[in-house]
Amino acid sequence: MDEKPMTSPMEEDGKKSFRYMSGFGNHFHSEAKKGSLPRDQNNPLVCPYGLYAEQISGTSFTTTRTHNQRSWMYRIKPSAAHEPFIPRVPSHEHLIGEFDNSTSKTTPSRLRWMPADVPDSPKDFIDGLYTVCGAGSVFLRHGFAIHMYAANKSMMNSALCNADGDFLIVPQKGKLVITTECGMLQIIPGEIVVLPQGFRFSVELPDGPSFGYVAEIFGTHFQLPELGPIGANGLAAARDFLVPTAWFEDISHPGYVVVQKFGGQLFTANQNFSPFNVVAWHGNYVPYKYDLNKFSPYNTVRIDHGDPSINTVLTAPSDKAGVALLDFVIFPPRWHVAEHTFRPPYYHRNCMSEFMGLIHGEYEAKADGFLPGGATLHSCMTPHGPDTKTYETAISKCDEDIGPSKISGTMTFMFESCLIPRVCKWALNSSHLDKNYYHCWINLRSYFNCEDTKNE
């Protein structure tokens, strides 16, 4: 048999190559220079090549072994070699980490936003970020924020370090090349990337203007959902999660700026070298990416519409079993085969709150008005469901007409939380807010027919 050795997943983009390791929650090790990773201990008196050892802890030192996350980095200079932090000038007016009356409002209204415009001035990933809604507090280490970004410029000589929480980035348009302390990742729309709390990273936009969504979680990390009766396989496979391999630059960089997001505010610290100076690292606290097209959806094969939790890609747990601080759920291409069933999402009210975004195509519950790059928010117990056109189209067909039908050419997602989001003032005052969103349901007509004997 002609066996080829397994190689690590690799991507090329003309100028750069990206080499990954695979697996969710693994303990990885990677060295960009042979022999740079200490073999037998984390903290040798003198590290190979004269590197500094530095640990990054993503969980408390004493977190249980199953959930403990940390990595060791072996770097040319330690992160500590920077000037004092000062508040960033200009400050960032549209980033929020504390959701109270001064920053945001509470509303049960159904909200829908049209896609953002290309910024009219140069904006990098940091300046292009704006918070839409969220709940809780970065200080209390419990809560989440949902941001969106519209950026048209690569970050230059600067890195962002989010001390507040983990970022789950869902690009909608434009490729992102993200340099992290663990190495480089390339993410295109249809893929997602998780940048855990505390890692320094810099975002380049090789394709120009870029748009997307970001869920930020405070005080916990994403996990794969339990599979329960589904069994040992299905949904997102652990081996499809890709982690970068060590990459470093040894350059002095007078005026390199580290932007620290701390307590929802931005601070800066200057240093004279690139923070991407990690020659080797090992551990299980890592940035990673995942291609949503690899997801293996499960679905009803006889009757009724399954709850959307069946398509959970990642979940950030709360302290209550089965209740998520934030679930990341997708509505990917898949077959609908249910018999005598209303196949689109049902009408409902949910004790959880649902923020949705559309990467491309059309969402199965909204024939009109929910556009790629747009967003919706249906908060706790606020009634929602398919728009009038979707409802009428669905009930006009019988099983014989439709047979198995395929939802294709779309990728929609939902961030679902047990906390009730407060909405930022600028999001409520935005010219992109669709004031007529309720029109999609208001004219749903009554089909009630007292003569119908079926119900007797």
Ligand SMILES: O=C(O)Cc1cc(O)ccc1O
């Ligand atoms: O509201 C939505 O469109 C999301 C959703 C989809 C679905 O299939 C079932 C419930 C649900 O909240």
Ligand SMILES: [Fe+2]
């Ligand atoms: Fe819903």
